[in-house]
Every structure is written in structure tokens, then in C-alpha cells.
Amino acid sequence: MRAKYKKWLGVSLVSGLLVALLYAWSPGTSSGVEIRPRQESLIKELLKGKIQDPISGNHDIVYHIKEDLACRLAQNTCVCLPDEETFQLPFSNLLFPRVWAHNFELAFLESHPDSKDIKHHRAEEYSNFQKRTYNPADVPIVAEANSPLQYPTQGVEVRPLKTIIIPGLGLKEETRSNHMVYLTASLGTFDVAATVDGVSVKGEGEKHMILSSPVLSTLNRQLQFVTYTNTVFHPKTADIVQFASDGHKSFFVIKVGHGTIPKLYNTGYQRGSCLCVFLFYLEYNISALVTIATKTFLRYDKLKDLIDSIRQYYPTVTIVIADDNEHPQPVTGPHIEHYIMPFGKGWFAGRNLAVSQVTTKYVLWVDDDFFFTANTKLERMVDILEKTTLDLVGGAVREVTGYTATYRHTISVEEGGEEGDCLHIRNGYYHVIEGYPNCVVADAVINFFMGRTDKVQEVGFNPRLARHGHLEFFIDALGSIHIGSCSDIIVNHASKIKLPWSKTDSQKAYEKFRYSSSSADNYIHKEVFYFKNRAFLAFSRLRILSGVRPSNLLISSLKKLRLP
Known part of the structure; x- marks a missing residue:
């Protein structure tokens, strides 16, 4: 009886491990933090906030969101959630490492005698830190189409291996049978977060992308959805992007780098006034x-x-x-x-x-x-x-x-x-x-x-x-x-x-x-x-x-x- 029990236990353990391995290797599974928006409206709101139409007259042109790419755009509302524990098996933590999260705000403030004051003090320290580290070169500025290309001259930044929408791209030229622009990068690839009817896009997901349309307004509308994805990790560098049309060529910089981590000191001091x-x-x-x-x-x-x-x-x-x-x-x-x-x-x-x-x-x-x-x-x-x-x-x-x-x-x-x-x-x-x-x-x-x-x-x-x-x-x-x-x-x-x-x-x-x-x-x-x-x-x-x-x-x- 004892031998049968041991045999049954061994078979059960092996079976459980095989099931776990099949689950881990099956396509479509992920152990990363969930960043995908729950509702499509979040993507629309993101695009609406990211895209400021510098060329008037394009608001009524219909576009179709590429949800699989748009969901990767930064939303500036980070939420760190741990993975839920779905099942328990021997060595499950080794086979399926879960994402761990710790709420420092909750852990710190719940034991602080004056949480409201310390939050205000930290906010004040961070405000001073931002003032000290502010750089006017980081402010986005768009060059008007004098060439006739329109593009951002500064202030475009992407985190390593992340995706952004390039702001301010546009073309102003006389009406012709076909309007065409080119984008070329060295440290990343281009794509579009949404497609516009009547615009041809070639080179999606590549370092060189061509966009063309017989209608200038639809091309400019499509340019509002052009994205850049950094593909070469470096904590601080820049990609020189070439933006060109027939007979004209321009360059602008996309800074690649991690965000600056503040170094704030909890002095605990009380500032009195009279x-x-x-x-x-x-x-x-x-x-x-x-x-x-x-x-x-x-x-x-x-x-x-x-x-x-x-x-x-x-x-x-x-x-x-x-x-x-x-x-x-x-x-x-x-x-x-x-x-x-x-x-x-x-x-x-x-x-x-x-x-x-x-x-x-x-x-x-x-x-x-x-x-x-x-x-x-x-x-x-x-x-x-x-x-x-x-x-x-x-x-x-x-x-x-x-x-x-x-x-x-x-x-x-x-x-x-x-x-x-x-x-x-x-x-x-x-x-x-x-x-x-x-x-x-x-x-x-x-x-x-x-x-x-x-x-x-x-x-x-x-x-x-x-x-x-x-x-x-x-x-x-x-x-x-x-x-x-x-x-x-x-x-x-x-x-x-x-x-x-x-x-x-x-x-x-x-x-x-x-x-x-x-x-x-x-x-x-x-x-x-x-x-x-x-x-x-x-x-x-x-x-x-x-x-x-x-x-x-x-x-x-x-x-x-x-x-x-």
C-alpha cells in the first residue's frame, strides 16, 4: 500500500510539473506587469493629448487606431501591480517568477505620525529639485515649415526601448499628383499608431519609412500618428532622425535616456513663520x-x-x-x-x-x-x-x-x-x-x-x-x-x-x-x-x-x- 502511495505521489508531481511547463511555454503568456489599457477610450484620450495638430484643417479626417502599438505609448500614470498567485506547485517560484510590488507610500505613511505634513514636504522638495534640473533645451519647439518640412527642433525624448509619438511632423507644399516624405533613424524604428485612409505607409517597424498620399491634408493627418521606438539600449544618448521630401532634407534629435531619479532628503525639519x-x-x-x-x-x-x-x-x-x-x-x-x-x-x-x-x-x-x-x-x-x-x-x-x-x-x-x-x-x-x-x-x-x-x-x-x-x-x-x-x-x-x-x-x-x-x-x-x-x-x-x-x-x- 505504501509503495502504491509513493508511486501515485511521484506521478502526480511529474504530471504537475509537465502541465506547468506547458503553461509556461504556451504562446501568448507573460509574467510581466500589465500595462495594456482596459478600455479603448484610454488610447483615444492618450492620442488626443499627445497630438496637437500644428496644421489646421485636418481634424475631420478619419483615422483608425492600431491598438497593439498605441497601447505601448507612455500614459504618465504608472501603476505597479504584483502578479496574482494562481496556483501552487513545488518550485513554482522558480518556474514562474511573479512580479513583486511594494507600495512605499503606504508602508511609510501608515507609520508616520504626520503623513500629511511629510507628503507636503516631499512635494516641496521635488518641486525645488525640478527647478534645479530644469533645462530649456528640453522644451518641445516645432520649426515652422520653411523648407517646406515641419518638424520638432528640440524636446523630443524617449525612454530606452520605449515608444513615443513624434510631435509636430508636417508638410506644406503646393498641390501635386503625389506627396511623399521619408523618415530615417539609426537607433530605432518607425511605425504609425493609427492609419489614415488614402495614405500609403511603407517600412512600418523599420528604420526607414516612406509615407505618401495624393492628398496633402491626409498625409499631414497621418504624420500626426508617426511613432518612434528605440531599439538600442543606452542610458543616455540621442538618435539623429532624417526627415525628407523630394528635394528637401532636415534633421532633428530624439533624446534617448532614462528619466532622472530625484534625490530627496527627508529632513524632518519644521519651517516656522511669523x-x-x-x-x-x-x-x-x-x-x-x-x-x-x-x-x-x-x-x-x-x-x-x-x-x-x-x-x-x-x-x-x-x-x-x-x-x-x-x-x-x-x-x-x-x-x-x-x-x-x-x-x-x-x-x-x-x-x-x-x-x-x-x-x-x-x-x-x-x-x-x-x-x-x-x-x-x-x-x-x-x-x-x-x-x-x-x-x-x-x-x-x-x-x-x-x-x-x-x-x-x-x-x-x-x-x-x-x-x-x-x-x-x-x-x-x-x-x-x-x-x-x-x-x-x-x-x-x-x-x-x-x-x-x-x-x-x-x-x-x-x-x-x-x-x-x-x-x-x-x-x-x-x-x-x-x-x-x-x-x-x-x-x-x-x-x-x-x-x-x-x-x-x-x-x-x-x-x-x-x-x-x-x-x-x-x-x-x-x-x-x-x-x-x-x-x-x-x-x-x-x-x-x-x-x-x-x-x-x-x-x-x-x-x-x-x-x-
Whole structure:
């Protein structure tokens, strides 16, 4: 009896697996997320919204929707649904992997004490993100038919391997026996989301498509339904599409790329407002918004002074310290994170480590020999970053002599030949920021700056620059970070004036490491500019200030080159 039961169980299991395999291999089945519209009216509404007829007089021409293609068009109303579990078999998850979905909104908000406020805060953050990332080149613009071809000049974008309707295609020409246009692409194929009676379409689903009709209005109507499907995956590229007729030829660009994923920070801060002397102001929770980062080496006395000064004004702000001393000393206290590095790992490596541990929206960089005063207003830096498109804002450093340095520079690259490009670094700035008379836009600022954490991490610091470096970060950031500088946000610089006989062993060791320049260090700096940045020459009008030491390459440029 037992043997018969085992035999029956084995046959049942094998039969079940065979049925499951046949079901999986049968045509027409899919384990993907369902994106097909439930009703035809959704397709019609989509086409109606996508198609803006730039050539009048075509509205009454009948068209027939190609539902199998039109349903693939983006509807901008994403709904992620998991697959339903239809049956259970051994190893069914391996044979039939189901689509998994997790509602983050539901999971997060149901446990949040104030879901309405957090949703509003996220919406506000996203709105600011959109303002920062807005690019006028992304706005669709249609070129009027001067050639007589009409086509979009910019703003056409498709996601990798997805389908869109190409907006704005049209033809304006004198009546003739037959009107014909051609479309040619390299990274995708053409089709039509609907067919129009009296129009011949050849090359559907191919890289080259021909449309023709004896009636111009019906051809223009058909052009409103032309689709483009990307067939070559690339996260960010573009397809140059040729749009031509007999005797005329034009080109336009379809950008291919993934959408930008926002990087929003749930700061949890409460912004309060009050009417005071008829002025509206905002309060920022600096502890939730800002982390202070620094790098220390052989200057624990200066580091202690920095921490004490910070705690006088910002007692709960997190301080991240990167430390590459040979014999590290404990640095403890509330809201302090102390990270030990290999001995002498270096200046930029320490910056990378410190910044990598920041989880707040903004990071403030300070040197370990700075100290805060009543003029070190982090709230003002936050306010500027919150209300402008700037990604980073620098302050000013007041020396013991009373001189206040802002170290503002503009950087530009002049295209060169085979030898490389020319890097221009000049004192100065571009223009004053409206509403902030003491703030300007520049490309490089002093060693006291606050930036959006994700943008600073995105650029990073070259860990090969061990003993000195500053401008190199801003050269790497050129074109990707929008930078400002404010002269009324000031941090003080500890005095470096020491009599030779009064210097401690630690101070002597620091100067030996900091200011000595080996041939290996010089070589690395030259390689960074020449090879990494492909710079042929570095031109600079660089004022050398107390406490500000530019790289050796830039100093040598001052000596060897006649500056513009």
C-alpha cells in the first residue's frame, strides 16, 4: 500500500510539473506587469493629448487606431501591480517568477505620525529639485515649415526601448499628383499608431519609412500618428532622425535616456513663520539639514578649538572628522563621528571619507584650523541654497591680520589641439545674485563652503592629491555644479604666525608634511591636469593669500607663463 502511495505521489508531481511547463511555454503568456489599457477610450484620450495638430484643417479626417502599438505609448500614470498567485506547485517560484510590488507610500505613511505634513514636504522638495534640473533645451519647439518640412527642433525624448509619438511632423507644399516624405533613424524604428485612409505607409517597424498620399491634408493627418521606438539600449544618448521630401532634407534629435531619479532628503525639519516688523522669515533646523565635515592631521589643538566654537552656536549639529594621524587621539562628544584612516592617507582622501558619511541634505566643509564666530551664519547658507538653483555656496575666511578672503575664481576651458585644452583660472566672478547683494556666482570658492551633499559626492575628491589641493575639486565640478560665494558669511582662521623657537614638535611635523613638496607629489599634480583633465596649459590670475596655497602646478604657471 505504501509503495502504491509513493508511486501515485511521484506521478502526480511529474504530471504537475509537465502541465506547468506547458503553461509556461504556451504562446501568448507573460509574467510581466500589465500595462495594456482596459478600455479603448484610454488610447483615444492618450492620442488626443499627445497630438496637437500644428496644421489646421485636418481634424475631420478619419483615422483608425492600431491598438497593439498605441497601447505601448507612455500614459504618465504608472501603476505597479504584483502578479496574482494562481496556483501552487513545488518550485513554482522558480518556474514562474511573479512580479513583486511594494507600495512605499503606504508602508511609510501608515507609520508616520504626520503623513500629511511629510507628503507636503516631499512635494516641496521635488518641486525645488525640478527647478534645479530644469533645462530649456528640453522644451518641445516645432520649426515652422520653411523648407517646406515641419518638424520638432528640440524636446523630443524617449525612454530606452520605449515608444513615443513624434510631435509636430508636417508638410506644406503646393498641390501635386503625389506627396511623399521619408523618415530615417539609426537607433530605432518607425511605425504609425493609427492609419489614415488614402495614405500609403511603407517600412512600418523599420528604420526607414516612406509615407505618401495624393492628398496633402491626409498625409499631414497621418504624420500626426508617426511613432518612434528605440531599439538600442543606452542610458543616455540621442538618435539623429532624417526627415525628407523630394528635394528637401532636415534633421532633428530624439533624446534617448532614462528619466532622472530625484534625490530627496527627508529632513524632518519644521519651517516656522511669523510676521515680524512686516517681514516674513523662515526658521531652519540646521541640525537636521547640515552636517559639518573636516579633515585633521597633527592639529588636535586646532580641532578642539573648532569643535568648541561650533558647539557655542550649533550644539547639536553632527560633526564628521576624518583623521589620518599616525597615533590617533580620541575625539569624543555628542554628535561627533570620528573616522580613523591609514597614516598619511591624505587631504582629498580624507575629504572623500568625511563627505561619504554625510546623510543630511547639506554638508559644510571647514578646515580643522577654522573657528566659528557670530558671523558664521549657517542659516544664511541654507536659505540661499533653498531659494536658488545654487548647488554650493562659499563664505569668507577672516585672517588674524583682519583681512577677509573670499578666493573667488572663474574657470573656463579653451579647446586646443592634439596637445590638449587650455585651462583658464581667473580672479573674479560672473555676476551678483539678485536678492543677495553680498553674494556672487563663481566657479571656485574658498575652503569654507556648504553644498548639496549628493552633488558634492557626485563630483568627489581625487584621493591621489594627498598634501595639497583645492582648485582641483572645482575643476572637476565645472559644468555640473552651480556655485556661489557670499562675503558676509565669515569663519575665522587660526593664526599661523609662530616664532621658530616657539613651535611644538607637532607643528614642525605638520609643516614638514603639509608644505614639503616631493617630486612624486609634483608629478601627480601635473599628471592630474595633463592626463585626467587633458589640460595643455593652465592660465591663472591667482592671488596667493595667507592660508591659501594653490597647487604647485598653478604656482609654476605663474612663474613660467605670460598670463592673459
